[in-house]
Amino acid sequence: MAGVKRGSKIAEAIAQDILSQICDGGLTVGSQLPSETQMLADYGVGRGSLREALRILEVHGIIRIKSGPGGGPVVTGATTRDFGRMATLFFQASGITFREVIDARLVMEPVIARLAAQNCDREQREGLLAARTSTESDDAYLKTSANFHRRIASMSGNRILNLISHAIEDIFHERVVGMLFPPEKRDDVVDAHDAIAEAITSGNADEAERLMRDHMAEYARYVEARYPALVDEVVAWH
Numbered sequence: 101m102a103g104v105k106r107g108s109k110i111a112e113a114i115a116q117d118i119l120s121q122i123c124d125g126g127l128t129v130g131s132q133l134p135s136e137t138q139m140l141a142d143y144g145v146g147r148g149s150l151r152e153a154l155r156i157l158e159v160h161g162i163i164r165i166k167s168g169p170g171g172g173p174v175v176t177g178a179t180t181r182d183f184g185r186m187a188t189l190f191f192q193a194s195g196i197t198f199r200e201v202i203d204a205r206l207v208m209e210p211v212i213a214r215l216a217a218q219n220c221d222r223e224q225r226e227g228l229l230a231a232r233t234s235t236e237s238d239d240a241y242l243k244t245s246a247n248f249h250r251r252i253a254s255m256s257g258n259r260i261l262n263l264i265s266h267a268i269e270d271i272f273h274e275r276v277v278g279m280l281f282p283p284e285k286r287d288d289v290v291d292a293h294d295a296i297a298e299a300i301t302s303g304n305a306d307e308a309e310r311l312m313r314d315h316m317a318e319y320a321r322y323v324e325a326r327y328p329a330l331v332d333e334v335v336a337w338h
Contacts, residue, residue, distance in 0.1 A: 114143055114153035119162060122175055133163065133173040160186060180266035187267055191335040199331040201272060202323060206316050208265055209249065212256045213296060213312035217305040219257035225301040227251065233293045235286040242280060246273060248293050252300065252312075274338060275330075281322060292318075 118133070127133075134142065139150055154173055157163045161182030163173045191201075220228070228251055234240040246269060253265040281289055292315045299308035323331060 110145055110149045111152035111156060114145065114150060115156040117143075118153065118157060122162065127175050129175055129177045131175040133175065135172055180263060181270045183263060184267035184270040185338055188271060188335055189337045191271075192337045195334050197332050197334055198275060199324075201268060201335060202320050202331065204268060205265075205272065206313070206320060208261065208268070209252075209316050210309045210313040212253050212258075212261055212265055213300060214305045214309040215257055215261070216252045216255035217300040217303055217308040220255040220300060224251075224255045228255065228297050229301055233286075233290045235283070235290060238280060241286055242273070245289065245293070248297075252296075255300070271335065281319070285322075289315075 121127070122131075122133075133139075136147070136150065140147060143150060154163065154165065157173075158165060161176060161178040164176050166172060166174050190196075216224075228248075231244070231247055231251055233248055234244045249269060250266060253262045253269075256262055256265075292311065296308060296311045296315060299311055
């Protein structure tokens with residue numbers, strides 16, 4: 101088995117090798133992997149070990165098993181939601197609370213805003229200024245507010261921070277539906293977002309970091325006051 105490390109559990113070793121083939125071979129979303137028959141021949145293992153390897157990759161969002169004629173393993177490409185889902189397993193096992201998720205955002209978001217101000221290009225600046233937060237409805241507000249933070253993370257120039265920030269955002273949004281700022285306060289959020297966008301697009305890193313920290317701290321205070329019991333709940337694995 102090419103690329104399989106000795107000493108690894110067989111299924112994990114096969115999963116590692118398949119992932120290497122996906123990455124090194126430049127396989128994109130929708131690409132079909134070899135059939136089960138072909139992979140059994142290639143790896144020289146039992147069907148149970150191969151299926152366990154494929155299941156490992158499926159659980160982590162790398163592939164999906166397509167059923168029916170012409171089915172089999174298909175590359176899906178892991179998303180930030182998959183990464184966040186995996187993280188919640190460790191969060192629950194470690195007793196990490198929703199408060200700690202909020203605290204992590206309080207640390208990360210200002211740094212990301214600073215990096216965005218330092219690294220963004222013209223197209224990104226124009227996109228950020230155009231992506232204003234909507235207050236037309238709860239759904240529109242939630243979607244555009246999340247998009248604002250995601251867009252800034254993608255402008256940071258740091259793919260690890262971008263990944264972790266997006267994942268935490270995904271975890272956060274699974275629990276945020278009932279914790280939106282009330283309608284009468286949403287114009288203040290829009291103003292805060294506009295000010296942050298202006299600081300980032302003008303390249304003022306210090307101001308972008310300060311404004312984002314103030315913005316996230318305000319939200320943390322709101323959640324703490326409105327939902328004191330919820331913030332101390334352990335994040336459940338999803």
